[in-house]
Amino acid sequence: MNYLYFLYIEFLTRHNIPKLFGDITFYFIPFCVIAAALLVVVLILVLAERKLLGFFTQRKGPNRVGFWGIMQTVADAFKLLCKENITPDKVDVFLFNLAPILVFIPMFAALGIIPYSAEFTFVNTQTNVILYLILAAFPILSIFLAGWASNNKYSLFGAMRSIAQVLSYELPITFVVLSIAVLASSLNLTGITYAQFSKWGIAGWFIFPCILGFIIMFISILAELNRCPFDLPEAESELVCGYNTEYSGMRFAIFYLTEYSMMFANAMFISILFLGGYLSPFGKYLFSSSFLIYFEQAFWLFLKAGILIFIMIWIRATLPRLASFDLLKFSWTVLLPLSILNLFIAVLIKMGGALC
């Protein structure tokens, strides 16, 4: 970030603008960048999901708006913007309106602490892994608010299931993250990325010592994202649409946006923990100029996240939904013990490495 900061200050001083102005405004820029990038990413993700689901089910997917259906999600987003925001009778109006706002903020903040490349880390604190975990679990609060405030039984069921699900899958995630922290001796996402650097590229990635942890993490993230086969909170065949049944127009769009940006953020989070984050899989970068390398690093991160998202969509096209009891049982009796075992293995590897 320092590099960008100096570039920015230099740019300002060249135009005779005081440094103080730069100090204040510099921290707003990343959020503008994220907000702009986020919309684009979500539009692409929604289109990708619909296209891929189409291909998996032998359909064409959206193919009318724009070339190859590219503008379909733009049209959908525009439609949602134009739609009326219906507030049903007898809802808790304050909470009902608060929920979509609250769901958006933590997700936005979570994207700010992800190291996109060696330079593009907007907020870099020493323990930002913990911070990320907190922010990633935060939307559940607004999901509950939405379910409760909607005054709808289906919404309430969705919210209830959502909470039970996130609470039970949060623990395995924490244990897996702990094992990564042990391996990397760091609780910083950039630090974890550096710890996976090796001359031979992928050989240093934590997926190899922690393949068990990777699988646990992937499953738990699926559950936390309410994605198939863990999409019980939004089980459309049972609960109509779960917690966002009563939402319409832009409020619904915000829930939708959050869902997909969380998917993107969490896929990047897994890539950072296990797949070397922004490091190149070949050990060396294709570009030599330091400025281009930053973009190449971001490209590698997005590619890894994209592959993970592809797998998530693939799973959605393949599997039926779990029953709610199996869901909780699976977490507490299978994933949690395994994640503790994974932590144990990680500690052994670390101790072995220290002894050698």
Add this chain to the structure above:
Amino acid sequence: MTTTTLKLNLGPQHPSTHGVLRLLLELKGEKILSCEPDIGYLHRGMEKMAEKMTYLQYLPTVDRIDYLAGFFYSELLCRIVEKAMEVELPDKVRAIRVMLLELNRIASHLLWVGAFLMDLGAVSPFFYVFREREMILRFFEKLTGQRMMYNYFVFGGVRRDIDFLDGVEEIISILPKKIDDYEKIITENPIFLRRTVGKGILEPEIAFNYAITGVNLRASGVDYDYRNSDDLYRGFDFRTVVLEEKDSWARYKARISEMRECVNIVGQALDYLKRAGVLEQRLINPLNLKLPAGDYYSEIEAPRGLACCYVRSDGGEKPYRLKWRTGSYYSVNLLRKLLVGEYLNDAVAIAGSLDIILPEVDK
């Protein structure tokens, strides 16, 4: 601390009720304490309507009783008239009818597989089954001009001769492979097993008390298939699929196996039709058709259980009273019993496994 139960209206506008079924559920947490099916949202007065129409006028409407298996109901009405007028069907007409009925049964079961998996949360099989169902519907369309409301069987025969069979040949050569594909992605899937094995157990005694017939009964270990004693199926060699497991999984497996048997029957009918000559049939003149006074009854093994038609005629050109018996009607009633004590998301799966079609229930 007092606890109260939650009354939940599942339907009539709900994605998983397959139409306009309304289930009044009483829930404690997610556990169902009682279930009260509320039907009639799709009632079209099919029975009362018959009293105002001649047999010929009524014939095209009966396809609408079950839009997924229209042939079965027109077959029932034709059979009533043929019985009353004492007409014996020629072999070729029988073969054509059996072939179409069984193809229709396959189409109906295919759609059920997709809808059931949709209830369980798997999206893809729904599209796969539509792809195969499309082949069958294409053939029907080519033959009858209609995809769902065929109006092809007429009193004493069929509307026109079949002079092309390549569509059917394609279906029976492709379908077994496709059914294998479904089984690969569904049958042994651990999540699918967890959600169906041991869920919604239907004991044979309960099934008898609730007058359950068809695949649901055969999946409970009762060997009863009306096709075995049906005169129409005389000379066809097929196996009755009976499974002992009694649960949702058995009902799924029974339908899958039954589809294979249907392919087998269609193959036999096809072989006959290839050898048979030009269609010779003695049609009953439908104009001014008067059934002799008396009671007439016909039954058939429809995809959703035994379907029956009962006609009382007073010798006029309109039925004095007409009554339909449809399989789904009894399956809906069974929900009252099967869903109690289950959890909400299992309830959707169990209701889906019974193969309920609402137009058939409400008539």
